Amino acid sequence: MNYPKLFEPLQVGELSLRNRIVMAPMTRSRATDDDRVTDLHxxxxxxxxxAGLIVTEGVHPSADGKGYNRTPGIYSPQQVDDWRAVTEAVHGEGGLIACQLMHCGRVGHADNKAVGTEFLAPSAIAARAEIFTEGGMKPMPVPRAMTLKDIARVIDDYRKATENCMAAGFDGVELHAASGYLPAQFLASESNLRDDAYGGSIDNRLRFIREVLGVMIDVAGAGRVGLRISPGNPYNDHVDATPEDTYGALLDLAESLGLAWVHAIRMPSTGIDSLQLTRDHYRGVLIGSDSFDAQEADSCIANGDVDAVSFGRAYIANPDLAQRFAADAPLNKMDKKTIYAGTGAAGYTDYPAMDTGA
Ligand SMILES: Cc1cc2nc3c(=O)[nH]c(=O)nc-3n(C[C@H](O)[C@H](O)[C@H](O)COP(=O)(O)O)c2cc1C
Known part of the structure; x- marks a missing residue:
């Protein structure tokens, strides 16, 4: 065995992973017009x-929470039924699967979501960035600043979505608090200019996430709830004056809530070591992400930098990634053109497994 640490089992809260290889959450834009997953998913x-654990693509907890085109939701009974077929198929192979709840907030474009839905955010400030639509790249809209009533309703949407995840058979839920989406918009000092209990001090800017995690834990139990972070990542105009302090406080919260895992994206260009920052504040399971290969993943687990590693692009092109790592076999190359291409199987379910000569 070339990568023995990667293949050690790992307890993640209530979940018993058979290896430390996690499939990273990846939006693939192949859902139906009514935000449903299909047999292809x-x-x-x-x-x-x-994988020891799959984390799904970002899934919106409400129609308002959608930002990208052809992404799936988990807010209708039909969507729950569709996702149940997915979880049953994964369980049938002995795998585990967590749903990533992703509310885009101000990130998105009206072309990408249903008529009558809204862009909600802590403050009425547009993200200075463009987003893909069927009509090309377009600037992001000015969102509506959420009232206290809106905040309570969106937190309730997360509660219902977590209930739906459990009803659909997911083993866990991961809150997407990275990459400039709604939870990160509340956290960051430049996108949250509120002067009420949800803005101002770091503790106030944390309140939204604290309450969202609270309802997710109410429903699923802390042993099935994870958190995704990318401190300092400027994606989607995510700008905070003191990211190390802000994310340090968020990680203290993760520790005090006893979350099952923190899934940290490393990004050396930010000047922040997100893996070390997580270790400094949180004693639970740390899943590291970004540009790992099997060798580096194995040695980072061996020396205690992380407990598990997620693989994104490698999983797009290699359905049998764990078997390939076990055999130290070469990997398929990813075709960039088909990452988000339409609803078809091309570049999605047609990457070949390795030839085992069987
Ligand atoms: C096509 C694609 C879609 C992604 N979508 C999401 C997403 O929905 N949620 C999320 O948290 N990260 C998303 N990411 C980031 C990945 O989870 C991961 O952090 C990133 O790909 C780096 O890991 P890698 O080097 O192993 O690919 C996406 C990445 C890619 C390539």
């Missing part, structure tokens, strides 16, 4: 059930 995740 079922097959895609089933093919990748060799």
């Amino acid at each position: 079922r097959l895609y995740y089933q093919q990748r059930a060799n």
Whole structure:
């Protein structure tokens, strides 16, 4: 065995992972017009059930929470039924799967979501960035600043979405608090100019996430709830004056809530060591992400930098990634053109497994 640490089992809260290889959450834009997953998604995740844990693509907890086109939701009974087919297929292969709840807030474009839905954010400030639409790249809109009533309703949307995740058979839920989406918009000093209990001090800017995690834990139990972070990542105009302090406080919260895992994206260009920052504040399971190969993942687990590693792009192109790592076999190359391409199988479920000569 070339990478023995990667193949050690790991307890993550209530979840018993058979290896430390996690499939990273990846938006693939293949859902139907009514935000539903299909048989194609079922097959895609089933093919990748060799991971110790799959984290799904970002899934919106409400129609307002959608930002990108052809992304799935988990707010209607039909969506729950569709996702149940996915979780059953993964469980049938002995795998585990968590749903990533992703509310985009101000990130998105009206072309990408249903008529009558809104862009909600802590403050009425547009993200200075463009987003893909079927009509090309377009600037992001000015969102509506959430009232206290809106905040309570959106937190309740997360509660219902977590209930739906459990009803659909997911093993856990991951709150997407990275990359400039709604939770990160509340956290960051430049996108949150509120003067009420949800803005101002770091503790106030944390309140939204604290309450969202609270309802997720109410429903699923802390042992099934994870948190995704990318401190200092400027994606989607995510700008905070003191990211190390802000994310340090968020990680203290993760520790005090006893979250099952923190899934940290490393990004050396930010000047912040997000893996070390997580270790400094949080004693639970740390899943590291970004540009790992099997060798580096194995040695980072061996020396205690992380407990598990997630693989994104490698899983797009290699449905049998864990088997390939076990055999130290070469990896397929990812075709960039088909990452988000339409609803078809091309570049989604048609990457070949390795030839085992069987
Ligand atoms: C096509 C694509 C879609 C992604 N979508 C999401 C997403 O929905 N949620 C999320 O937290 N990260 C998302 N990411 C980031 C990945 O989870 C991961 O952090 C990133 O790809 C770096 O890991 P890698 O080097 O192993 O690919 C996405 C990445 C890619 C390539």
